Amino acid sequence: xxxxxxxxxxxxVLFLIFLIQGGLRxxxxxxxxxxxxxxxxxxxxxxxxxxxxxxxxxMADTLVYFLDGTEPGGKAILMxxxxxxxxxxxxxxxLMLENAVVEKGSLIIIPQFNNSAGRNTRPGDGxxxxxxxxxxxxxxxxRMGNRDASPLDQWxxxxxxxxxxxxxxxxxxxxxxxxxxWPGRPGGPLMEKVTFAAMEIMRREKVDVAVDIHGAETMFPxxxxxxxxxxxxxxxxxxxxxxxAKEGFDSHVEPSPAGFRxxxxxxxxxxxxxxxxxxxxxxxxxxxxxxxxxxKFLLDGKDPFLxxxxxxxxxxxxxxxxxxxxxxxxxxxxxxxxxxxxxxxxKNPDRSILVRDIPRYAEIVQNGVGHYxxxxxxxxxxxxxxx
Amino acid sequence: MPTQIGIILGIMVLAYALAKARRLxxxxxxxxxxxxxxxxxxxxxxxxxGELIRHLVEGSATYLDVILVFSTxxxxxxxxxxxxxxxxxxxxxxRAFHNKRLAALIVLMIIVLIPGALTGAGSISxxxxxxxxxxxxxxxxxxxxxxxxxxxxxxxxSAAAPPVNIxxxxxxxxxxxxxxxFELPLAVPVLICGVFTMLVLGWRKERSIxxxxxxxxxxxxxxxxxxxxxxxxxxxxxxxxxxxxxxxFQTPILGLPLQFTMxxxxxxxxxxHKIKILSLSRDTVKRLLPLxxxxxxxxxxxxxxxxxxxxxxxxxxxxxxxxxxxxxxLAIIIPVSEGVLTYxxxxxxxxxLIWYLDSIGFHATVAIAGLTLLWPLGDGxxxxxxxxxxxxxxxxxxxxxxxxxxxxxxxxxxxxIVGILMVVYSAKLSFLVxxxx
Amino acid sequence: MPIxxxxxxxxxxxxxxxxxxxxxxEKKKTEDMALYLLVLIPLVLRILRLK
Numbered sequence: 118x119x120x121x122x123x124x125x126x127x128x129x130v131l132f133l134i135f136l137i138q139g140g141l142r143x144x145x146x147x148x149x150x151x152x153x154x155x156x157x158x159x160x161x162x163x164x165x166x167x168x169x170x171x172x173x174x175x176m177a178d179t180l181v182y183f184l185d186g187t188e189p190g191g192k193a194i195l196m197x198x199x200x201x202x203x204x205x206x207x208x209x210x211x212l213m214l215e216n217a218v219v220e221k222g223s224l225i226i227i228p229q230f231n232n233s234a235g236r237n238t239r240p241g242d243g244x245x246x247x248x249x250x251x252x253x254x255x256x257x258x259x260r261m262g263n264r265d266a267s268p269l270d271q272w273x274x275x276x277x278x279x280x281x282x283x284x285x286x287x288x289x290x291x292x293x294x295x296x297x298x299w300p301g302r303p304g305g306p307l308m309e310k311v312t313f314a315a316m317e318i319m320r321r322e323k324v325d326v327a328v329d330i331h332g333a334e335t336m337f338p339x340x341x342x343x344x345x346x347x348x349x350x351x352x353x354x355x356x357x358x359x360x361x362a363k364e365g366f367d368s369h370v371e372p373s374p375a376g377f378r379x380x381x382x383x384x385x386x387x388x389x390x391x392x393x394x395x396x397x398x399x400x401x402x403x404x405x406x407x408x409x410x411x412x413k414f415l416l417d418g419k420d421p422f423l424x425x426x427x428x429x430x431x432x433x434x435x436x437x438x439x440x441x442x443x444x445x446x447x448x449x450x451x452x453x454x455x456x457x458x459x460x461x462x463x464k465n466p467d468r469s470i471l472v473r474d475i476p477r478y479a480e481i482v483q484n485g486v487g488h489y490x491x492x493x494x495x496x497x498x499x500x501x502x503x504x
Numbered sequence: 505m506p507t508q509i510g511i512i513l514g515i516m517v518l519a520y521a522l523a524k525a526r527r528l529x530x531x532x533x534x535x536x537x538x539x540x541x542x543x544x545x546x547x548x549x550x551x552x553x554g555e556l557i558r559h560l561v562e563g564s565a566t567y568l569d570v571i572l573v574f575s576t577x578x579x580x581x582x583x584x585x586x587x588x589x590x591x592x593x594x595x596x597x598x599r600a601f602h603n604k605r606l607a608a609l610i611v612l613m614i615i616v617l618i619p620g621a622l623t624g625a626g627s628i629s630x631x632x633x634x635x636x637x638x639x640x641x642x643x644x645x646x647x648x649x650x651x652x653x654x655x656x657x658x659x660x661x662s663a664a665a666p667p668v669n670i671x672x673x674x675x676x677x678x679x680x681x682x683x684x685x686f687e688l689p690l691a692v693p694v695l696i697c698g699v700f701t702m703l704v705l706g707w708r709k710e711r712s713i714x715x716x717x718x719x720x721x722x723x724x725x726x727x728x729x730x731x732x733x734x735x736x737x738x739x740x741x742x743x744x745x746x747x748x749x750x751x752x753f754q755t756p757i758l759g760l761p762l763q764f765t766m767x768x769x770x771x772x773x774x775x776x777h778k779i780k781i782l783s784l785s786r787d788t789v790k791r792l793l794p795l796x797x798x799x800x801x802x803x804x805x806x807x808x809x810x811x812x813x814x815x816x817x818x819x820x821x822x823x824x825x826x827x828x829x830x831x832x833x834l835a836i837i838i839p840v841s842e843g844v845l846t847y848x849x850x851x852x853x854x855x856x857l858i859w860y861l862d863s864i865g866f867h868a869t870v871a872i873a874g875l876t877l878l879w880p881l882g883d884g885x886x887x888x889x890x891x892x893x894x895x896x897x898x899x900x901x902x903x904x905x906x907x908x909x910x911x912x913x914x915x916x917x918x919x920x921i922v923g924i925l926m927v928v929y930s931a932k933l934s935f936l937v938x939x940x941x
Numbered sequence: 942m943p944i945x946x947x948x949x950x951x952x953x954x955x956x957x958x959x960x961x962x963x964x965x966x967e968k969k970k971t972e973d974m975a976l977y978l979l980v981l982i983p984l985v986l987r988i989l990r991l992k
Contacts, residue, residue: 124974129978138558138561139561140991143562240807305753409810572952757945762949
């Protein structure tokens with residue numbers, strides 16, 4: 118080689134361009150806050166670390182919003198962004214947070230349940246870093262997160278993850294997946310501390326109903342459904358039948374398998390008196406055989422490959438050229454959550470929960486999700502929280 | 505949209521072919537394919553122009569932990585080798601088994617199977633015990649080419665062997681199927697295929713060698729070398745792996761890279777002579793460069809393929825194949841996908857494939873077990889050929905890579921048939937899952 | 942930061958030093974120079990806590 122010094126200098130410049138351009142974008146994504154305008158129903162805001170040791174000062178700590186009614190009653194907890202690459206859950210929870218008013222009982226909302234995952238990206242999967250939702254006052258930007266917590270917050274992974282307390286062997290990746298670390302323990306890895314703190318909320322606050330909101334691939338058999346263990350099955354079935362009859366969309370009931378450990382719909386029921394429900398809405402963006410992972414696709418759920426596979430009967434949900442837009446996914450989550458709370462309240466009048474001002478499926482499909490978000494620039498400062 | 509993705513795929517293949525034609529290395533050619541594919545994608549705003557570098561940089565981090573495992577494990581074994589430990593063990597093995605060929609072959613197979621079975625990575629088997637086993641095989645009269653072939657197949661089987669099978673775990677995590685009941689569906693075929701491989705490739709003596717000559721041919725061992733000096737670092741490694749298995753809630757999660765680092769430090773401290781750890785580490789990293797750079801570039805390639813839709817197109821093409829043809833073509837599709845994407849293949853093809861097979865009555869657990877016998881074969885195929893290249897490296901085979909790969913044809917075919925039959929007859933074999941639980 | 946995580950940053954830093962050292966000493970093969978820098982990308986990103 119004639120001039121190794123020059124070649125090296127050129128390579129170093131290219132290296133620095135890659136590092137700075139790519140690295141800064143990833144850094145900004147991790148530290149980007151989405152302003153949330155808390156609605157009139159929010160009565161107090163706590164931190165998850167108030168309920169579990171070892172979370173304070175870590176990226177796993179997250180805000181817990183309490184919406185207490187004027188009358189005493191039952192309590193429901195909603196969690197979203199358990200998997201932060203399933204944003205319909207987050208949007209449904211934020212929509213409720215910004216609008217819901219509780220008249221009886223309490224609603225507890227943790228919109229950013231895996232905060233570390235919500236600030237993490239998914240290497241190898243080519244996601245966009247952000248997506249924008251049109252609102253009545255402009256575009257609102259959200260981070261696209263990852264299924265798992267960031268290794269910047271929990272490192273290293275074990276060679277195999279051993280579930281506590283069942284000792285079931287799970288994939289090493291699942292050590293950073295909060296929907297495998299239930300019921301958690303105070304001295305475990307960070308994600309076990311997260312689920313332990315949530316269990317503590319349910320035990321201390323005597324929570325009646327827990328709803329964990331997700332999205333699932335159209336090729337995944339457990340999609341478009343309510344996953345419920347035996348003890349939640351009656352209410353799930355009633356909710357499913359009611360939304361079908363009254364609102365015209367499907368959300369069937371799937372039994373929570375007793376032999377598969379670490380999941381919210383299994384462990385919450387086994388380790389507390391709370392009735393757990395896990396909601397799945399179809400999110401075509403997460404399927405493997407799809408076109409490019411663009412923001413448009415994330416929002417409208419339209420894909421030619423999935424359409425072709427639907428015609429070959431290889432999907433587990435009805436799928437046509439209209440795709441599976443975000444409004445439908447968020448609308449389903451809101452309606453099913455409200456229906457679960459209503460059915461529980463009917464069965465347990467002494468522990469009933471009365472919530473109003475949460476839009477249902479048809480309204481959200483008609484008005485769009487963004488219609489229900491409030492403009493942070495016009496809101497009182499003390500009602501704005503970073504998400 | 506399919507046309508647009510097809511064009512990008514064509515450009516990526518062309519970029520790779522042109523780079524190879526200009527005699528660039530596999531790694532650089534793959535990187536150029538990713539870069540050019542990303543640039544072609546920009547035309548269609550998939551990805552948007554400003555995002556290309558971020559995608560490449562983010563993709564590079566996909567297998568960061570694998571780089572750490574490869575590096576620390578290889579440095580650990582380099583220290584053991586430098587201290588004379590490897591020669592010491594091989595001498596003892598040859599002395600004990602030189603006239604009991606079948607027993608020697610089975611013992612060597614089990615030695616290779618254990619580290620991979622415990623960690624889920626065939627590379628760990630090769631990095632930890634590959635060199636001494638290769639030497640032992642040669643002293644049993646087996647040529648370096650056949651020794652490399654044996655190591656490649658058995659290391660692949662070790663990755664598939666229970667308790668830890670990373671392909672199965674990725675599939676289970678992605679399909680929400682519990683990772684339970686895999687012990688017999690994995691152990692039975694792994695042992696059958698392993699014994700078959702040892703007999704086919706190792707039974708014939710290619711040269712006759714008596715014990716005295718064999719021992720003389722081997723490098724001398726330092727006078728102060730003892731069993732405990734050899735065993736202590738391995739005890740630290742296997743002890744820490746076993747401790748987490750036995751007492752998972754009392755043991756902190758150390759992770760493989762730290763476990764190898766601890767073992768390396770112990771090996772360095774108990775070595776009978778002084779080892780220059782810094783220059784040894786530097787040389788090891790130099791030797792590992794093709795492998796660790798492949799891992800980085802595969803992550804980039806995977807990210808670009810997804811952002812442009814190429815990955816989805818390939819996944820769609822596989823899922824759309826009619827069932828009977830699909831089952832037969834698994835013999836090609838699965839290894840080739842591993843050769844291109846390594847573990848990424850399990851997610852890209854495996855997850856939709858298992859959902860599809862499950863929905864038409866196949867037994868998911870047995871089908872996953874069958875598929876995971878086929879994936880390790882792909883670790884010998886270019887462009888990545890991770891395990892194949894490692895096998896060649898540790899066995900010090902100097903000939904053509906294709907010659908080495910051709911030597912594996914019979915076990916390769918046998919494993920392929922076993923794997924596909926397991927998928928086809930998964931429902932009938934479901935008793936293996938029941939017996940495991 | 943937990944002590945085990947600190948060890949991981951130290952291991953990563955050690956590898957960064959080895960790779961950088963090899964990059965500096967490499968005088969002939971341009972391709973190897975490029976590969977050293979490519980491998981350095983994820984490792985440096987981790988040390989800087991960017992990814």
